[in-house]
Amino acid sequence: ILNVEQSPQSLHVQEGDSTNFTCSFPSSNFYALHWYRWETAKSPEALFVMTLNGDEKKKGRISATLNTKEGYSYLYIKGSQPEDSATYLCAFITSGTYKYIFGTGTRLKVLA
Amino acid sequence: DGGITQSPKYLFRKEGQNVTLSCEQNLNHDAMYWYRQDPGQGLRLIYYSQIVNDFQKGDIAEGYSVSREKKESFPLTVTSAQKNPTAFYLCASSIEGTGYTGELFFGEGSRLTVL
Numbered sequence: 099i100l101n102v103e104q105s106p107q108s109l110h111v112q113e114g115d116s117t118n119f120t121c122s123f124p125s126s127n128f129y130a131l132h133w134y135r136w137e138t139a140k141s142p143e144a145l146f147v148m149t150l151n152g153d154e155k156k157k158g159r160i161s162a163t164l165n166t167k168e169g170y171s172y173l174y175i176k177g178s179q180p181e182d183s184a185t186y187l188c189a190f191i192t193s194g195t196y197k198y199i200f201g202t203g204t205r206l207k208v209l210a
Numbered sequence: 211d212g213g214i215t216q217s218p219k220y221l222f223r224k225e226g227q228n229v230t231l232s233c234e235q236n237l238n239h240d241a242m243y244w245y246r247q248d249p250g251q252g253l254r255l256i257y258y259s260q261i262v263n264d265f266q267k268g269d270i271a272e273g274y275s276v277s278r279e280k281k282e283s284f285p286l287t288v289t290s291a292q293k294n295p296t297a298f299y300l301c302a303s304s305i306e307g308t309g310y311t312g313e314l315f316f317g318e319g320s321r322l323t324v325l
Contacts, residue, residue, distance in 0.1 A: 102252065130311035141214070142300075144313035187253070189314075196308045197268075200245075200252035 100124055102190045104201035111178050112209050118174045119204040121188030125169035129193040133162055133173055136203070137184040145173075145186075178208045212237045216301050216317035223288075223295070223324050231286045231320045233301035241307035242284035243314065246270060247298040256299075259284055260307030288322060296324045 103122045111117050123131065130149045136142040146155040151166040159176045175182055185203040192199065214235045223229045235242065241260050245253040255268030259278040273292025278284055284303075288295045298321050302314040 132313060134314075134316075139318070141316040141318045142314075143316075147311060147313055149311055189253075191311060196310075197255060198243075198253075198314065200254075202250060202252045 100190070100192060100199050102188060102199050102201040104186075104188055104204050106204060107202065108205040108207070110207045110209060113179060115178050115208075116174065116176045117178055117206070118172050119186055119206075121171045121173070121190075121201055123169050123171075123188075123190040123199075124192075125167060127192045127194055128166045128169075128190075129196065130191040131164060131171050132189040132191070132198070133171070134187040134189065135184045136187055142187060175206075178206075180208045180210050182206060183208045214301055214303055214315055214317035216299075216320050219318065219320060221320060221322045223322060225324055226290045228287055228289050229295075229322065231288070231299055231301075231322070233284045233286065233317060235282050235284075235301075235303045235315070237303055237305075237315060238281070239303035239305050239315070240281070241304045241310070242278065243302040243304075244268070244274070244276065244284070244286045245300045245302065247300060247319075253300060256286065258307070295322055297322060 133145040134142040146162045148164040153164040161174045164171045185205045187203045189198045189200045217232045243258040244256040257276040259265035275287045300319045301317045
């Protein structure tokens with residue numbers, strides 16, 4: 099059974115703090131990794147699609163890195179703002195089946 | 211605006227009743243998906259469809275049925291055979307199906323409660 103784990107499950111940070119989360123996935127049969135942001139009462143929205151080992155992506159204050167050989171991806175938020183409060187999901191796509199396997203998410207609360 | 215519309219947002223059902231959740235997209239996407247979310251678990255795939263008139267079972271298809279008669283519509287029926295139907299249901303779509311690495315586009319979800 100393929101498992102995708104995210105840590106921490108939840109965290110609270112102060113406005114202006116920088117923070118990071120981890121997504122761990124199987125290091126074999128890698129095809130792609132996605133990060134999504136899911137705000138309460140809204141639909142999940144894609145942040146990054148990562149396909150190559152060593153990929154680094156950036157969107158404003160949010161960035162992500164990918165290590166497919168060891169099976170992890172980090173999501174970084176620099177200078178957290180209250181509007182960053184959301185659940186951050188990662189999804190691992192396997193080669194062969196091409197199914198998306200989701201982690202349980204990291205719930206971030208940024209305190210003003 | 212292009213997107214995915216799910217309805218209803220909230221639904222209550224008595225035990226033994228079938229219920230259908232609607233999912234409509236105007237993104238002209240080929241592939242559509244149904245996921246289920248339970249507390250403490252990642253999204254789990256119920257059914258997916260890569261093209262009109264074709265669909266495949268996901269990891270937890272038992273007690274569910276779908277149809278894909280039109281490209282823009284992928285309704286999910288939760289039947290009385292589903293043993294634990296109370297959950298949050300998300301519909302998604304993507305430009306293409308198998309082999310595509312691009313992002314999923316999601317609806318806002320439907321919460322089903324069985325009384």
